[in-house]
Amino acid sequence: MYFLFSYLCLVDLIAFQSFAAVVERVKDLPGLEYDFVIIGAGTAGNVIANRLTENIHHSVLVLEAGVSNKEVLNSEVPFFCPRLTPNTAFDWNYTTIPQQSLNGRILAYPRGHILGGSSSINFMAYTRGSADDYNRYAKLVKDSGWSWDRLQPYFRKNEKFTPPADHHNTRGQFNPSVHGFDGINSPIDRRVIQTTMELPHEFPFNLDTNSGHQLGVGWTQSTIGGGQRSSSATSYLGPRFVNRRNLHVLLHAQVARILRTKPTHGDPDVRTVEFTEGVGGPMRRITARKELILSAGSVGTPHILLNSGIGNSHDLSRIGIKPLVHLPSVGQNLSDHPFVVNQWEVNSSDTFETINRNATVAAADLQQWMQSRTGPLVDGTFNHNAWIRVPKNTTIFDRFRDPSAGPNTAHVEFVISNGLSHVPLPTNIGNMSFFVVSTAVLTPASRGSITINSTNPFAPPLINPNFLSSEPDIAIMREGIRSARRFAAAPAWADYITSPSSTSNSTTDAELDEVIRSSASSFFHPVGTAGMSPRGADYGVVDPDLRVKGVKGLRIVDASVLPIVPAGHTQAATYVFAERAADLIKESW
Template identity: 55%
Template sequence: MDYLIFLVILALESTLCWGALYESVADLKKLNFQFDFIVVGGGTAGNVIANRLTENPRHSVLVLEAGASNEDVLDIIVPFYASRATPNTPQDWNFSTTAQTGLNGRSISYPRGHVLGGSSSVNQMAYTRGSRDDYDRYARVSGDDGWSWDNLVPYMRKTEQFHPPTSQNIIEQFNPAVHNLHGINSVSLPGFLRDTDARVFATTSDLSHEFPFNIDMNSGTPLGIGWVQSSIKNGSRSSSATSYLAPRYLSRPNLHVVLNTLVTRVLQSGHDSRTGKPTFRTVEYASSARGPTRFRLTATKEVILSAGSIGTPHILLHSGIGDSESLASLGISPVHDLPSVGKNLSDHPFLHTSWQVNSTKTFDNAERNETLASDEFEEWLTTRTGPLVDSTTSQIGWLRLPDNSSILQSFPDTSSGPLSPHFELLFTVGSHAARRTTLMISLAQNGIAGTPPPTGNYFTISTGVVSPSARGSITLNSTDPFDPPVINPNLLGSELDLLIMREAVRSAQRFVAAPTLADYILSPFSFNDTASDTEVDAYIHDHATTLDHPVGSAAMSASDADYGVVDPDLTVKGVGGLRIVDASVLPYVPAAHTQVSVYIFAERAADLIKAAFK
């Protein structure tokens, strides 16, 4: 069934009402409204803020989103097609990094969602909260116990609408006490059994000391291997756009969302009468299509920047908020000296390692067979069943270096505590290249073979350094806000991060050597089993990329700290009327896929804003 027919069916199935969704700057001009809150970015966090603030009918909210609608975009909707959503698509900002020293000087694509829902519309949907230690560290760093695990549990539950599996062994797949069935953003377990599921969990019994089974990694104690939980509902992606901006919310008369509108700067609008601080409640915006005309709009209460770890510092720097000396050297007039803007960028380095297997039940087949791929899509379209209802990963492992590791004896422990992992394992039934057409471009750009192997079937364990020590930055390319920023995540930019990645690869090798996989694994594909540390390191440098989890570029710190960008209530230090709510405020990248942390932070931020404007 072709794509046009799919769109027709989807339209017939849809009951959406977009009464408060506008397509352009021109539509915004017609509104002639005044708004209490202006939210810059309709992404993961921004849509949470918009939803929660408009629960109060006396609060009017405007969301300005630079991208287009998420509706009817097949590669966003079908979970298994997620890898097609980025890069080099209209739904991606299509950023690239600087040459990365830790990646042998490679510049790689750096996907970020340029669409309603932001990166929650284009990510791989893994739903992982992280460890109790991660949040308790946020509380310590900020001096605000409200950011601790125990105090955030109500927000974790508030955001989540968990969909239990229909199979009889649900107790063996998750812990019901950890979840909420009545929140907003949908979360579910895999809906399609894969050839390696039983083998992976058998290995957690055979090698339980190193690879213990974890019934529910979202309990605050993620260590071990368990079923992946994903932001998927009934075989389709659940993003902040489909959940927090669902029709029943978007139809609120006090909520307005304008697409294809780029905010170029925030501008000073006066001084706070109580504190004397300069206030920044005015936004400058234009058409995302490099519209030459700039418009301005002032919020009566507050501007909330939710443009993400790349977009938020980019807007601040163009606004003259950042390191004054650096801004002046670029020809931007400094307005507010805040040297930490754009600093402290942190991300998870990522790597695929594959083995050839004694099975034909892998994703590789559909990559090579158009008829099979079409049949899989037909099954998804008509019944919401089959291999396309899930992402490429069914199990995730979170593991620590041993306490007696020579690495921990030589370097400070960068994890947030004893409950937190140093690295991650993701299990995929196919070669790393068998992830659909669009990704081939990315793999080729990143120095990885651009097509799947012409024959054979594969098993891949991808590894991520989830407690990295390296830090990067976001800086400006020019004084034109339409130009992309200079993005340097400094992936594998420290010796410690390389050593952790090497140990993660060695851990994956030990996993596939388990007795339960002896008749399944045929031979290594990425490099020889006997590869030396030097050879493994060379493979890492040549092939590693990113898990697309940038945080920290507008980091939260204690109210009296002389560093950081926002105070514990997420207001920008030293100014009034301006708050940041997105992944950029996280001072450390959590040992988890970051979307859940952003949802959680946004939920509490909404309550902080409500309290400030009773």
């Protein structure tokens, strides 16, 4: 396995000592007015903070509701990423409303409540999606600046490859020509690659699935460098940047709403933030002289907008919130990737279960990581992804329009893992070990929402991903599960897998549908809740320059502006959108 480290080099990680510009109390700030105020020190917000403070004449404040990422071991150790959520101090600990198409189940819905946001708690996959995804964005919003080719400089600006922690030869594992340059292999890796040779028609090997042509099976690229996680906090707020005199970050600042700054003719000017130093504290206000930038994520951003009176005026009036701007698309259009875990018992003890159930092994691995940033813990939880289109001989698209962005875009992702990674392990597995292929629907037609039902700005929002409410989604998931079974039936696995899959008793469409509805969960890739649309369009929340429609002084920069979820994990898309957004903001000032 090899590792991708977002933007900055390892030296910045190791030297992470001084944190002077990050404070925990309002009284430690130099003032209550800045050129730019950014709400949310997450994946996108920290990019904006870094790029805007390259100009020494711009003062920037970032408001972060969560805690510091310093010395949070589970965030530093790549293999410990499943331990960060749910029900921890580093998670907002949201849950969904009952999902009608998932047998009424309520799902945990993690979001990062820590400096770095979800980039500090995610599973670190760096997948761009397909070129089709970005070209579709450009077409939808009538702005070629969001196309695949036009965004290439921003991908290169964001990413920097570093050697893997085990220094193995990465030749044949990625294509250096499509990346910017300014682990330890697991026992299943050989079998995964062998499968691509045995079943090349359905599962071809792809040298670099981040080239824009994603289809096939390839090596995972991850935001890991020097054996530990790279997040927006450790990179864009690394010590070379966080100590800039024109940059300040305030932790524990939970935003209630944004307010009109001054009376204006026409669209209201909203550049003032109202927040508390922790829930229950006194309300404070801070104003941006130039722009207020909302980067609270696909859940937090619409939540703040709605509490500020920016949304559907009828719905806001009904619950007692005075409308400021009628913008019905706020909180609507939520799309996310549902997934199902498929697992097989194997005859190996060299799987994740050994690390997670054997305290002696776990202690030794952690000691090795602490001393040298090497060993099994330098990896995430999967070394390979597969990007699969539904086979042409199925009838799905005889009945439904193909929801993918184009012919080179996958409908299904496999996340291929050397065992169960979440702790605690299920109590019913004894000493069994597993091979896991999680199947995700990458092109969901279902749409959900983020709404509120209270005037209390700190009441949790109502999260409804509305998973599998569209018939094409569950049909694609069925085919994904069947495809995963074919993958595991390759000769490469014959002497390794010892039992049928966990879903093997379900063969008919009806039986598979019940498995899916009773077990599907989320990959936690929400987008679209403050979606971008063309200038002048009477739908959407932001224009192609990411300015909020109907107001002055407010921009949104985070995953919520993506109109449709890309066919990939959303971290890379969020970084690259933020990089371009920073240039758009700079051009305005």
